[in-house]
Amino acid sequence: MQHYNMNLTLKVWRQKNAADKGHFETYPVKNISSEMSFLEMIDVLNEQLIKEGKEPIAFDHDCREGICGMCSMYINGRPHGPWQHNTTCQLHMRAYQDGDTIVVEPWRANAFPVVKDLMVDRSAFDRIIQAGGYISVNTGNAVDANATPIEKDKADDAFAAAACIGCGACVAACKNSSAMLFVGAKVSHLALLPQGSPERKSRAVNMVAQMDKEGFGACTNTGACEAVCPKGISIENIARLNREYMMAGLTEDK
Amino acid sequence: MKWSELFTSSVGKKWIMGLTGIFLVLFLIVHVGLNACIFAMDGGVMFNKAAHFMGSNAVPRILEIGLFAGILLHIVQGWSLELSNRAARKKGYAIPMGNKGSKWYSRSMGLLGTLLFLFLVMHIAHFWVPSRITGLDPVLIDGKEFHNLYGEMLQLFQGNLLVVILYVLGCFALAWHLLHGFQSAFRTLGLTNNRYLILVEGAGALFSILVPLVFALMPISMYMGWIK
Structure with missing residues (x-):
């Protein structure tokens, strides 16, 4: 050009x-x-x-x-x-x-x-991550990435969700200021992997609770978040979060 | 997690919207199916018999209570979500995003739902109140007396252009509400993935056009004199 x-x-x-x-x-x-x-x-x-x-x-x-x-x-x-x-x-x-x-x-x-001016405080996202967007490894080093075999499709979906950079464009674009695409991506990339499985229930419940506490709106599936996401995070992750959350809510022991 | 927390979180509230929404979609199938009896071209005999069954049999009468509860929950929860979602952004943008990335009707579910609520008030006053409470004229079918609900429809729609227009507008609001709501309900309930998405979106679009179209044809056919 x-x-x-x-x-x-x-x-x-x-x-x-x-x-x-x-x-x-x-x-x-x-x-x-x-x-x-x-x-x-x-x-x-x-x-x-x-x-x-x-x-x-x-x-x-x-x-x-x-x-x-x-x-x-x-x-x-x-x-x-x-x-x-x-x-x-x-x-x-x-x-x-x-x-x-x-x-x-x-x-x-x-x-x-x-x-x-143009700077906003996005520490609400950090607090959502702190509420459950991690896996607990209590001892030793992180294991080698290829030690646990994971099927290709799952690994690809997890990677696509993990591509979220937490910029907040999804919230900025949403008419409800909902953070569901961000939380959906973070819950998905761990829920799809065996390492994320043991904590999947508490993760979905705690991250959604923190999201509500921070004052983000509810998701109405308009798709504006997906359209502006710099990493092309799919709205499918929101459906997965909805599923994870309700499964956790209905089956948790406490 | 407590049960109360499950259904009062943002995701839980949306689950209630999705579940009641799908319940109302199922009701629409029953409603449009029964009302399509007016197209039997038998002077309303089949329709009046069907309406009589719905009004006199215990099963539909009990389901009717569930229907009113479902509609009420859907409306109250919808309004409450609309208000809290709007409140999540106190200061808006100078240049709104508009249609860049989302459809107008997906952003207007509160408005479309409110229009449908107003339509429902009129619709219940037109048909449900006379057939269940204030009473209808009787008509003789095979020597037995039935409520003449068909006659009530004819009387309302024949030569009454304003009412016909209001009903057709109600069908448009329903079509757009369903066009977003049908597939959105499945997404909210976590029932979509890449494999089912095309099926849900396709069935949703077909349903959203077909059902309101058949509904709209009822007042139009009576007004135009296609059915008498």
């Missing part, structure tokens, strides 16, 4: 802190290369703001290669921007044309309060 430069208008959500009401600020950005990533474009804008003596825009980022799950921008009405199976850091400016206006908002959900 031919390289080109563009001038854009950015409307960015600015919010000093969690208590601030927040507002949109409009910024013109000039000479943006089509080869830049979206975050590099924001870097350029921030350099410009610093030179002008203004506060740069706060945003989350870490690996910038689409695997850490830190970047979290809601761009023109879609989490992570217009591309399929993509994170904000891997969105490139060739997705835009000269003269475009781009509106950037933080994830919106009560369970993800805004810390500053």
